[in-house]
Amino acid sequence: MIFIRNLNKIYNNTNVINNLDLQIEKGDFVFLHGKSGSGKSTLLKILTKEVRGWSGKITVDSQDLNKVATYNIRRKISVIYQSFELLQEKTVYENISLAGHVVGKTNKDIHNRTTLLIEKVGLKGKENLYPKNISGGEQQRVAVARALLNKPEIILADEPTGNLDTENAYHIIRLLKQLNEEGVTVLIVTHDLELVKSFPAKIIIMSEGKVKISENDHLLI
Amino acid sequence: MRMIIYLFNEARLGLLRNVPAVAAAVLIIFISISVLGVSLLVKNSLNHTIDYLNNQVKIRVMIDPKWNASEIALTIEKNPLVYSVKVESKEEMVVSMSKLFEDKSELLEMFNFSSLPDAITIDMKDNTSVDYMADMLNNTEGITDVIYPGEYVATVIRWTDSVERYSFLAIITLVFASVLTVMMTINLTMIKRRKEVRVKLLLGAKPSHVRIQFLIEGAIIGLMGSILANYLVYFAHENLIQMLYAQLPYVFEEQKLNLFLVFTFSLFGGLLLGLTGSFISTYRTLRYE
Numbered sequence: 001m002i003f004i005r006n007l008n009k010i011y012n013n014t015n016v017i018n019n020l021d022l023q024i025e026k027g028d029f030v031f032l033h034g035k036s037g038s039g040k041s042t043l044l045k046i047l048t049k050e051v052r053g054w055s056g057k058i059t060v061d062s063q064d065l066n067k068v069a070t071y072n073i074r075r076k077i078s079v080i081y082q083s084f085e086l087l088q089e090k091t092v093y094e095n096i097s098l099a100g101h102v103v104g105k106t107n108k109d110i111h112n113r114t115t116l117l118i119e120k121v122g123l124k125g126k127e128n129l130y131p132k133n134i135s136g137g138e139q140q141r142v143a144v145a146r147a148l149l150n151k152p153e154i155i156l157a158d159e160p161t162g163n164l165d166t167e168n169a170y171h172i173i174r175l176l177k178q179l180n181e182e183g184v185t186v187l188i189v190t191h192d193l194e195l196v197k198s199f200p201a202k203i204i205i206m207s208e209g210k211v212k213i214s215e216n217d218h219l220l221i
Numbered sequence: 222m223r224m225i226i227y228l229f230n231e232a233r234l235g236l237l238r239n240v241p242a243v244a245a246a247v248l249i250i251f252i253s254i255s256v257l258g259v260s261l262l263v264k265n266s267l268n269h270t271i272d273y274l275n276n277q278v279k280i281r282v283m284i285d286p287k288w289n290a291s292e293i294a295l296t297i298e299k300n301p302l303v304y305s306v307k308v309e310s311k312e313e314m315v316v317s318m319s320k321l322f323e324d325k326s327e328l329l330e331m332f333n334f335s336s337l338p339d340a341i342t343i344d345m346k347d348n349t350s351v352d353y354m355a356d357m358l359n360n361t362e363g364i365t366d367v368i369y370p371g372e373y374v375a376t377v378i379r380w381t382d383s384v385e386r387y388s389f390l391a392i393i394t395l396v397f398a399s400v401l402t403v404m405m406t407i408n409l410t411m412i413k414r415r416k417e418v419r420v421k422l423l424l425g426a427k428p429s430h431v432r433i434q435f436l437i438e439g440a441i442i443g444l445m446g447s448i449l450a451n452y453l454v455y456f457a458h459e460n461l462i463q464m465l466y467a468q469l470p471y472v473f474e475e476q477k478l479n480l481f482l483v484f485t486f487s488l489f490g491g492l493l494l495g496l497t498g499s500f501i502s503t504y505r506t507l508r509y510e
Contacts, residue, residue, distance in 0.1 A: 070428075103424070
């Protein structure tokens with residue numbers, strides 16, 4: 001599904017990612033763990049083409065990342081952020097449905113899918129509230145629902161529990177695990193080792209821009 | 222179609238979220254298009270006067286009936302200060318006088334046409350040499366009278382030329398300022414909505430769709446400014462220019478305003494200003510997407 005070979009990224013003369021090799025299969029549930037500055041978030045940004053100027057080879061679904069249009073790769077890979085990235089002037093419903101509008105889905109499709117996802121993430125009755133009127137955990141659930149609207153094949157979550165209390169953090173990871181069981185490939189970047197230990201998953205530990213440890217050998221090439 | 226409706230709706234919401242900057246951009250486009258429109262209107266009305274004054278800078282000489290006007294014209298034409306000469310026979314003069322006095326035939330009848338001389342109209346290369354040329358012609362054999370404008374007319378023409386040149390510069394400056402203001406407004410909008418733009422792009426929006434939304438905003442700003450300017454130009458035409466026609470009928474020539482042409486030109490101008498500003502702004506922001 002995601003194949004990375006000899007990936008290098010240099011920022012200000014520092015090798016943030018250093019000859020990284022990695023392979024993630026379809027249907028994997030992966031924790032990418034590492035300290036700050038280990039290159040985890042940079043890797044996610046490279047995969048969504050937010051960061052450019054890297055060297056090496058990356059393929060997603062056998063397609064060369066460099067040759068796929070940015071919007072196409074972002075329709076295939078959805079991202080969830082620590083800071084939720086919700087639009088404050090839009091309601092819960094509008095934030096979720098936005099994902100459908102920007103790719104040109106019909107209003108009927110958008111409405112049906114949004115309603116379904118609101119129910120799925122447990123936000124029924126809060127559709128018309130604005131992000132500032134709901135809790136952090138609920139905001140992250142809105143972000144998860146938004147990420148799911150276009151039925152992505154892969155979800156990348158960049159420290160999705162970083163701003164949440166323990167209860168909400170576990171709730172979000174359970175939700176992502178449930179999505180994974182429905183067939184979505186999930187890659188979660190986290191520095192919370194306790195969280196990593198609590199869920200059955202493939203674990204990749206990054207340090208100084210390299211994969212140091214992987215729980216499953218097939219993740220390393 | 223679905224996408225277009227969505228983009229228009231987003232553009233409308235975007236404009237409503239940024240009212241002060243939008244108002245500033247609309248105002249500057251309104252000023253630019255108004256200055257342009259009123260300048261064109263006044264210039265159009267003054268064309269008659271400018272033509273008249275330009276004709277006054279020409280030197281007209283009356284020829285002694287004993288001399289051949291065409292031969293004198295050939296000699297004058299050789300002078301390096303002369304741009305062109307035109308011989309006007311007494312028959313042609315009768316025709317032009319008939320036009321001049323078409324409503325007052327009794328005045329025309331008072332003329333003794335047989336005593337009219339041939340005339341030569343001399344167009345100078347440079348208005349400043351009129352006095353020198355007139356003196357020279359006064360001393361030329363075969364010329365009975367030299368008719369030419371005084372310093373006053375030449376000064377008026379010089380001023381008219383300067384005004385025309387400077388109003389063109391003012392319009393160019395205002396157009397430039399308009400594009401910059403729209404650009405800054407859209408920039409400001411994009412900075413205020415950087416997160417929205419980023420989220421949309423991360424959700425898989427095509428950069429062209431995001432750009433179109435901002436181009437629509439720029440176009441709406443441009444159209445609003447030019448519609449307001451249309452009202453002002455129309456008001457200026459109906460009140461100011463009409464008043465000038467009434468009070469100075471010999472200076473201002475009354476002309477029917479082609480409202481359709483003026484409005485189309487002005488709307489197109491506003492649209493172009495708005496689109497240019499927002500295109501530059503979005504190009505800079507989205508070029509790496």
